[in-house]
Amino acid sequence: MNYIRCTIILILCFSAIKVYAALPINEMPMYGGIKKTDEMKRADAAFIARVEKTGYSKESGAEAAVEKAWDFFGKRDFSNAMKRFNQAWLLDPQNGDVYHGFALVVYQRDNDFLEAERLFRLALSKPKVRVNAYVDYGRFLWLQSRYDESLVQLNRAIEVSPKANNAYSNISFVYYKRRDFPQACKWAKAAKDNNDQLEPGYLEEMCRRADGK
Numbered sequence: 001m002n003y004i005r006c007t008i009i010l011i012l013c014f015s016a017i018k019v020y021a022a023l024p025i026n027e028m029p030m031y032g033g034i035k036k037t038d039e040m041k042r043a044d045a046a047f048i049a050r051v052e053k054t055g056y057s058k059e060s061g062a063e064a065a066v067e068k069a070w071d072f073f074g075k076r077d078f079s080n081a082m083k084r085f086n087q088a089w090l091l092d093p094q095n096g097d098v099y100h101g102f103a104l105v106v107y108q109r110d111n112d113f114l115e116a117e118r119l120f121r122l123a124l125s126k127p128k129v130r131v132n133a134y135v136d137y138g139r140f141l142w143l144q145s146r147y148d149e150s151l152v153q154l155n156r157a158i159e160v161s162p163k164a165n166n167a168y169s170n171i172s173f174v175y176y177k178r179r180d181f182p183q184a185c186k187w188a189k190a191a192k193d194n195n196d197q198l199e200p201g202y203l204e205e206m207c208r209r210a211d212g213k
Contacts, residue, residue: 027082029102029119030089044090051091062092069101078109096122096129104136116140131161135170142174150174169196172206181209 025032036044051061069084085101092098103119106112120137123129134157141150154171157164172187185207191198 026086027079029082029086029106029115031086047087048091058091059095062088062095062098065091066095066097066101073101073104076108078105081105082109094126094128096124096126096133099123099126100129100133100136103140107140113144131157131164132166134160135164135167138167139170142170142177145177147174147178163194165194166191166196168194169198172198172202176206181206185210 023032025034048058052058054061056064065084065088069081069088072078072081072084081101082105085098085105088095089098089102099119100123103116103123106119107116117140120133120140123133124137134153138150138153138157141147141153151171151174154167154174157167168187168191172184172191175181175183175187185203188198188203188206192203
């Protein structure tokens with residue numbers, strides 16, 4: 001690893017530390033990994049008991065919390081999104097969708113690429129995770145020009161679910177970035193058939209370039 005790359009990584013790490021230092025623990029992934037006091041542990045136990053009293057199991061309660069978290073995330077309310085993802089993690093730390101949510105928040109809110117990647121990998125290591133975690137990780141990778149790694153994740157998404165939303169469009173875009181227009185055209189057609197999101201005119205432009213026009 002060269003000096004410049006080391007310097008960039010150190011800058012990113014110190015920037016992330018500053019961001020996290022200014023946040024309350026319930027807005028950090030997994031409550032910041034702190035060692036909890038007895039009072040905190042009692043509060044956690046009381047929260048879990050309240051959830052179970054409403055008829056949820058820990059697992060179903062976590063799934064409900066994840067759904068609420070995604071609603072907040074879609075509104076770019078990262079504070080409440082992280083709080084709900086943390087509640088879900090407290091209920092069911094084996095739920096991969098929780099780590100997927102953590103990854104996207106720290107990436108979009110904090111620009112913490114290293115932590116986001118660690119959390120994406122944690123998400124995909126869990127036995128229960130939605131296919132869009134592979135798609136989002138694939139997109140995260142091509143945004144860093146890591147095209148081979150991106151294609152691995154995006155193709156894995158299609159293996160898990162041939163209808164994975166936006167997997168085909170992201171694959172097409174990887175080939176566009178590589179200036180492989182025949183493949184970009186091919187995958188853009190597949191994306192259209194799958195109702196993936198495509199920019200207006202993108203398909204036509206890729207196929208025009210594939211024909212050398």
